[in-house]
Amino acid sequence: MVEEILPGKILVIGYGNTLRGDDGVGWHVAESLQGAWRDRRVEVRALPLLPPELTLDLAYSRAVLFIDADCQLQPLAWALEPIVPTAQSALFTSHLSPSNLLFLTRWLYRRHPQARLLRIGVGHFDFDEKLSPAMSDLLPQLTSAAKNLVTGWLLRSPDVHARRPRMADVDPVCVKL
Numbered sequence: 001m002v003e004e005i006l007p008g009k010i011l012v013i014g015y016g017n018t019l020r021g022d023d024g025v026g027w028h029v030a031e032s033l034q035g036a037w038r039d040r041r042v043e044v045r046a047l048p049l050l051p052p053e054l055t056l057d058l059a060y061s062r063a064v065l066f067i068d069a070d071c072q073l074q075p076l077a078w079a080l081e082p083i084v085p086t087a088q089s090a091l092f093t094s095h096l097s098p099s100n101l102l103f104l105t106r107w108l109y110r111r112h113p114q115a116r117l118l119r120i121g122v123g124h125f126d127f128d129e130k131l132s133p134a135m136s137d138l139l140p141q142l143t144s145a146a147k148n149l150v151t152g153w154l155l156r157s158p159d160v161h162a163r164r165p166r167m168a169d170v171d172p173v174c175v176k177l
Contacts, residue, residue, distance in 0.1 A: 008041055009060060010153050011113070012146060014067035015047040022075075022122035022135045025142070026067040029118070032143045042150060050096050052104060059109035063153045065146060066098040066117045073121030076138055080145060083115040114153075118146060 014030025017023045030046035050066075058064060066083065073079065085102035096104065098117050106112040120142060124132040131139070 008062055009057075010042045010150055011057060011061045011064040012042065012044040012067070012150060013047060013050070013054070013064060014045070015049055016069050017048060018129060019127060021126045021128045021130070022124040022132050023069045024129075025069050025120050025122060025131060025135055025139075026118075028131055028139060029067045029120075029142050029146060032139060033146055036143075036147055037150065037154070039154060041154065050098065050101050052096060052101070054101055055105040055108055058101065058105040058113055059111060061113040063114040063150075064116075065149055066115065067142075067146060068098075068117065068119060069122040070119040071122060071125075073119055075121050075123035076134055077121040078138075078142060078145070079119045080149065081117050081119065083117050085112055116149060118142065118149075 012030060012033055014026035014028070014033070016026040018027050027046045027048070030044055033044045034046075036042075036044070083098050083102060085106050086099040087103045088097060088100050098115065102112045102115055120135075120138075122135065124135065130136075
């Protein structure tokens with residue numbers, strides 16, 4: 001039964017179009033977070049969009065941080081907000097919003113992880129593979145905000161892998177060869 005799955009992984013998913021300037025800032029933040037944790041409970045992914053295939057990974061996760069550009073915020077402003085699973089239009093497409101993805105995960109697996117969205121205000125959408133200089137200057141602050149959130153989740157999260165008995169913990173009298 002899916003409800004009995006003990007989720008332990010924390011996902012960090014930065015996404016966006018890296019060919020459209022600052023629209024790829026989520027992807028760039030995720031890339032800068034690669035290797036930030038030496039903890040197998042954290043998995044960082046940089047993606048161009050959110051495909052429905054992520055639902056299985058979300059079902060097995062305890063928390064997820066999505067990172068994306070947002071043209072509704074003032075450029076260079078950012079906000080960290082909880083995400084509520086919501087069925088919006090275009091639920092069955094090749095890419096979804098974070099709230100649609102969580103809704104689909106809950107619908108398919110009867111559970112979804114705790115989720116936050118780091119929204120980053122952008123204004124530079126030119127055809128360019130580089131972030132604007134101002135966004136590049138903001139990258140360390142965004143990376144730090146993401147690190148702080150995930151580190152907090154880790155401190156409140158048991159290491160589910162540490163519960164597995166090691167061979168040294170097994171009583172040799174009870175082991176049958």
